[in-house]
Amino acid sequence: MNVSYAWLKAFVDFDLEPRELRDVLTQRVVTVDDVVPLRADLAPIIVAKVVECAPHPDSDRLSVTRVDAGTGELLDVVCGAPNVKAGRSYPFAPVGTTMPNGMTIERRKIRGTVSAGMLCSARELGLGDEHQGILELDVDASPGTPFLQAVPVGDTRLVLDVNPNRPDLLSHLGVARELAAALGKGTRWLPRTGARDFLGELTREQETMTRQLLDELPTALAGERLDASAIAEAVTSVVGKEGEGAVSLIEAVRTMPDRPRHRGAAEGETGGVRVVLEDAQGSPRYCGVVIRGVKVGPSPRWLADRITAVGGRPINNVVDATNYMLHGFGQPMHAFDVQKLAGPAVLVRRARAGERLVTLDGVERALTPAMTVIADAERAQALAGIMGGRDSEVTEHSADIFLEVANFDPRLTRSTRRALGMSTDASYRFERGVDVEWTPFWLTHAVALITQVAGGAAAEDVDLYPEPRATTPLRLRVARIARVLGAPIAAQEAIALLRSIGFIVEWVPGTEMLHGDQELMVVPPSWRVDITQEVDLIEEVARLHGFDAFSSELRPFRVGTVPDAPIELLASRIRATLANTGLFEVRPMPFVSGEEGHVRVRNPLAENEAFLRRSIIESLTKRAEYNLAHMQGDVRLFEIGNVFAPSSGRLPHEEVRVGALIMGARRPPHFTEPKPPPFDEWDAKGLAELIAETAFPRRDVELVSGEGGALWGVHVDGRSVGAVARVALDAPVWAAAAFGVEMTLEGVSSADVAPPGRASPREVAGPRGPAPVAPFRALPVTPAAEFDLALLVPNDMPVAQVEAVLRRHAGELLERLALFDEFRGGGLPAGMRSVAWRLTFRHAERTLRDKEVTGRREKLLRALEEELGVRQRTT
């Protein structure tokens, strides 16, 4: 939402610079994303002082001046203006400046004298038509000061980030209301409350006031200040009614009378055009008026400037006036050319199946009965609340217009504009909620504006409002404010704060003196569609009180009942281990290209990433390939993340897994080892054991060879948790082999904890003691005895089988069995390899005798021979 600083000033009297305004709005009302000076084209212009001035030797008209532009040296500047004088300051365009008309200032000779820039007239700066002389500056600014800083010319645009719950801030009026409250001022032209919401007899007063205001509107819009006192008086007379007590207030709401004219009706007539509101769901209130005899043409300067200031493009006086109403007061409007309306009639109805409409943007739209349209007697002429139709557009040939000032349903507007893939300033406001009570007020206002800028005469308007909005006062407990905020706010302050932004606040009778049980009755103004419950009011009180006014002293707290999620602690441990092992943690996207058996995203960002990964390695593979493409062959990555598999339930089966991928040099190159060997299977196996031992401490970890086509399956307590595998990569020839390890750490429960609206509290477990550990074993005090066994093992016999025999027969004194060598080739029988183990024996209490050791050795050799046919290597 763009707000013009100057336009805002037309509503509220304030002395803030744009940046100060930004800070006030940001902290109290709405975040200001950006502050844009609109005459940025004048940024290169600086203030310069003419130090000397002499007639040009070769010209009667020209002067040669010496100019101080703050550069430290005086510049020679030739000037043709009659009013140039030494000692005065002027806007100066240095060499290189691009002027608003597109001309670039160059260093050039004028009648033999070099000129280093140009002293500018108002017209040259685009600041008016004055071109008889250069613009004399009546400011103290020192030479070199940017012109825009010294002279307040040009508007400033504030870009507001309006939250979806605050459509009332989508207009200058809305921002002005809040700003006025923040500064303790009133807004011009308008009563500060939607008092008519509850006090029916005010309708007439309001209209009187409106007429008064509108009489003076043209003057105000032309830039002259409006005398606000008369209005202020009228406003007070309205607002003054608030004091009569809650009972009368509630009574007033209940008995709110109809608006004298068409209120309650669904059909009417204006200036010979029949208006029928058939779809009151799509349009709760529909007002319109025929204005005959307008002269469509360019807008006056002030109006065009307003439209430009908020980023719009002036089109013609009628369209600009409707846009002015939208940006100024938040009420979207649309003007139809009456000549183009068959009937002439205006019908608010649902589109017919198959009906089509070419909208203003020239696009032909296919409509459905879910969409509300504005039709003439024959066909759709506009998309309600979104965009007009091309065929009934107001053009320079139009003379009679039908001005629509209506309210459209937020949801229907939203669903229609989404279905058609479009968004406009109007739909943006309607889908958030436009004030339904002020519709005819803005119509009157708009009529005044249009007849002023385009002429014409308005017929009597039509106001179709079949089911007026019901207003229910909200209850606000003063004690509840303190409870939610944690700090008491006095009732009187809450009342004042809410009233400052147009809320009607009264005591609930009899509670005023009940300390601790004070209650207020509050009617939000009709433009605050977001205020529907007590907590909404508490937010307003807190916001207006000022968030920064609250204490920031930490208070005691109770320890929570929720235990730490074990997976998080585990993940931290694994991350630390793998990082220390030389791997890098990564956080890649979990999207993969499609394959059978993957969960599909229904509305993916890209078709080649439309599925969710089933394994971490799928992501790491792509990341490794990315690195190879960047000539990085040493890749050591890991991730702890979620994977998804299709399930028969509502949600995918989700697991938290750890995955790692290693390839390339096992160690960094060193001058003692310029080409370290690449990672191989044994590194991958070691990594898997490390991860498993970290992830499953004190559990039985086993790597099962060749399981499921992998190198190893990883089993914990006999249950498969993952695998180690070679990873096939799309890799260049120089790349080393890649190995992947992946293990499931935890299944993720996606089941509902409890049905909506219900809790299912778990038993809160008390604090847990330390995890069990393996007890200490005494350090040995006796020497160990060792021997090596080099055995001829058939190539196809797993060493695990040999080790099993060794362990079985070694007896309980075997302390350690370590495979330390494998040799294949030269001198060995075909199909055999030599594998060597070192066996370490120890008796806890005494030194082993040589005989005991040799006895064991012989026993083992016998057993190997008998059970496996394995013998000692002899050569």
Added chain:
Amino acid sequence: MTLNDLLDAARSLERDGRELIARAARADELAAARTALVGRKSGRLTELMKSVPGLPADARREAGAAVNRAKETIEAALSAREAELRSSGPAALQLDLTMPARRVWRGAVHPVTIVIDEIRDIFRELGFTIAVGPEAETEWYNFGALNFPADHPAMDMHDTLYLTDTTLLRTHTSPVQIRTLQAYPPPIRVLVPGNVYRRDFFDPSHAPMFSQIEGLSVDDGVGFVDLKATLVHFANRFFGKRPTRFRPSYFPFTEPSAELDVQCGVCRGSGCPTCKQTGWVEILGSGMVHPAVFEACGVDSERYTGWAFGMGPARVALSRWGIPDIRLLYDSDVRFLEQLAQ
């Protein structure tokens, strides 16, 4: 061999021996010299001694004396050099100590993890525990229970990746608030880190998946002042003591809602491109838990109040390391990861 030959040989042995010993720069070289000169099996002195008995008897005395002299000279030189090497330290080993060390590969956790861990550590001091939940969620947990109005512009802030009509990839970590509130009675103080998804195309500041961390505190008597105090304390611990401010904001699941800014660390408040000239940098969104959220979880909203906040660790990482493009965090380029690990 004549006596003269032998005497010559003894002299040259003495001379060569001294030279060889002097040249020995390291203990192993000295040991090799010792073996070559006086080694029992094939040292030159041993060879020389073997030829003494072959000389005529009258020459043996003189020859023996010469050999003994050579032996003493060499032994003395050996022990002198040995002492020298020992005393003069590693320089004598002639290692170029400026040569590079032998290292192992160095890895690192991800920058986003570093940020999450720091946030976690601060909130742990304040009694928060860690809670997690699934990334694939139902619409009810992600939106309905969090008071998102159906088909409302508030949904535009959460462009969602759907799996089916009613299931989706969570757009924030807030579903874990609901799961926690349903599963545990107050008091609740939890911190929820996790990945969330938005239907945002990759660009320098957006990714379709990113991490979020949020906190929830619920108890009898918790108010906005507790939200403010805790988050200001956090901001001071995390960013250093800098001015903070709260701005009005809107989230369907909190009310009042506020965003927290800290003073821009680059310009210290005077305005710069980093803070878009405002002097402030937004760090988190927060608010009091909306009563509708409590009701959705079967928690008595009259009795219990609470506050919540959420922030994006990736954004913190970008600004802390001056990373210009969020994609660098997800590309997994080892050059990037290595550089940040330094």
